[in-house]
Amino acid sequence: MGIEETPDDARWMTRALELARQAAAEGEVPVGAILVRDGEMLGEGWNRPIGAHDASAHAEIQALRHAGQRVGNYRLPGTTLYVTLEPCVMCAGAIIHARVGQVVYGAPDPKAGACGSVFDLLPSDTRFNHRTECRGGVLADACGETLRAFFRARR
Numbered sequence: 735m736g737i738e739e740t741p742d743d744a745r746w747m748t749r750a751l752e753l754a755r756q757a758a759a760e761g762e763v764p765v766g767a768i769l770v771r772d773g774e775m776l777g778e779g780w781n782r783p784i785g786a787h788d789a790s791a792h793a794e795i796q797a798l799r800h801a802g803q804r805v806g807n808y809r810l811p812g813t814t815l816y817v818t819l820e821p822c823v824m825c826a827g828a829i830i831h832a833r834v835g836q837v838v839y840g841a842p843d844p845k846a847g848a849c850g851s852v853f854d855l856l857p858s859d860t861r862f863n864h865r866t867e868c869r870g871g872v873l874a875d876a877c878g879e880t881l882r883a884f885f886r887a888r889r
Contacts (some may be wrong), residue, residue, distance in 0.1 A: 744817040747873045753780040754818045754880050767793035767817040769801045777801025788820045794825040798832050809833045818877040820847035826855040829866055836867045841878025
């Protein structure tokens with residue numbers, strides 16, 4: 735959808751998968767995210783809604799918060815957010831407000847995805863004054879299997 739795969743995509747998504755496993759170890763849905771600019775990690779996070787008692791504590795939000803604190807600004811232009819699961823509508827809104835340049839995700843989310851699976855907020859919705867490029871499928875099998883294994887174990 736507009737952005738080309740880079741040699742670093744697998745490396746950053748592998749790190750996001752490590753963060754997703756951290757979420758699973760804490761009993762959270764295993765989603766991990768890492769925000770990168772110019773080859774440098776600015777922020778990272780994993781799902782923590784249960785542990786943080788915070789419905790907004792998704793991996794993407796955690797990574798944006800971490801990066802914002804680190805750089806001293808909530809606006810994060812020129813960044814790429816790597817996330818193991820397609821962002822939801824809430825996270826897409828935060829991504830737009832933060833002015834993230836690109837989202838690269840692993841597995842699609844057929845129930846709540848906002849990058850085209852269910853909603854198409856990134857990048858197609860022209861009502862926003864900022865558009866974030868979006869591409870899925872990086873290490874999709876590994877990202878999807880991490881989620882499936884987590885839910886299998888809970889049944």
